[in-house]
Amino acid sequence: MNISTLRLSRAPMRIIIATAVACGSLAIQAGAHAEVQVGNTWQKVRETGVLRCGAGITPPYVTRDAKTQQYGGLFTELCRGFARDVLHVKPEFVDTSWPNMIAGVQSNKWDLAMSLSYTEERAKAIKFSAPVVYSSVTFVYNKNNPKLKTPPKTVEDLDKPDLSVAVMSGSIADKAVGAGMKTTNVMRLPGTDETRLALMSKRTDFMADDSATNLIVVAAHPETLSVFQPKPELVPQPACFGMNKAISDADIDVLNKYIEEQRKNGSIDKLTKQAVDATVASDK
Known part of the structure; x- marks a missing residue:
């Protein structure tokens, strides 16, 4: 198996991973975001002006630069884009460990848990977005x-x-x-x-x-x-965003619409490739 076989959907999608390149920030293509009726969760986020994203390090989905301590990776950039382009707020990344990820969602320490694998057991405790990758x-x-x-x-x-x-x-x-x-x-x-x-x-x-x-x-x-x-x-598991059980279906639909937009415009492919290249480069 080589690095080009990472799947981004149930249908096979090839990512051609180039040799390590300098780490840079790839802005998510905003696209046309239609106005959608939202529920209480995103309304509260807009009122506070901050979208809190729980960050457990899982390259290439969630990464952190050893020198700058800045977060990167596919889910990190999706969180930034969703905050900026859809909710019009600032993203905030909350450092956490995997054993605490679900508990943090349940106790509202963060609004989104990044790069969380869907399981039936976890679905009893929290809600999930549509899959981002598999x-x-x-x-x-x-x-x-x-x-x-x-x-x-x-x-x-x-x-x-x-x-x-x-x-x-x-x-x-x-x-x-x-x-x-x-x-x-x-x-x-x-x-x-x-x-x-x-x-x-x-x-x-x-x-x-x-x-x-x-x-x-x-x-x-x-x-x-x-x-x-x-x-x-x-x-085999889909990697998704995790959210508190109290979130409305309307709010989940807003996030799912954004994820699908990023898939269609190629941003998920590009962000994954960039994160892989940057991580490989940092390890050499």
Whole structure:
């Protein structure tokens, strides 16, 4: 599997990932935003003048520059565009961890949770937007690991007591590994940076994460790392925005209309490519 196979919808859509380029901000094409009747949530946001977006780092969907601490990535730019072009307010990014993402939506600490995978369990607690992208759980490993005499072909090849896998605590990958792997040692860490460092420092044998995140890691270190994608796909999930249960259907429709506009005008493709290129460049 190569980095051009990231899916942006149920129909296959190829993203041709160029070599790393300088990180820059790609403005979302505003397009023509028709006036839509909205409910109480967006009205309250307009009254405060700020759209709060819960940010858990998940490249290329949500990123943060190590030097400037500025947020970037596909969902970040969509949040900026929705705030600016539709609600006419300022975006505010609230740093959080994945175990706290749902609770933050429920307690109204942020208006939108970015890059949240839809599950039936989560849908009992919060509401979701239309899917922005689709992905699944994959595994990255060191090709020179002496424990791995041959590349893995099935998840069972990874499920051995002498192997370990690093996951981001509370993520879909964490739940998939916990449910499907019975003997592997699971290393639960706070975020993507920590799981990647555990793999690169050889403290773990595998890193389980979102397919797009893992493809970025491999693209930055093609000489040593490889990615294993189970067949059939492991926990294929749509990545969406998450919102409080109290939000009206009319307000969700406003956000969904914006997402669809960005898909049709090509912004989702462009923003994803830019985020991947910038992340790969920062890792080199």
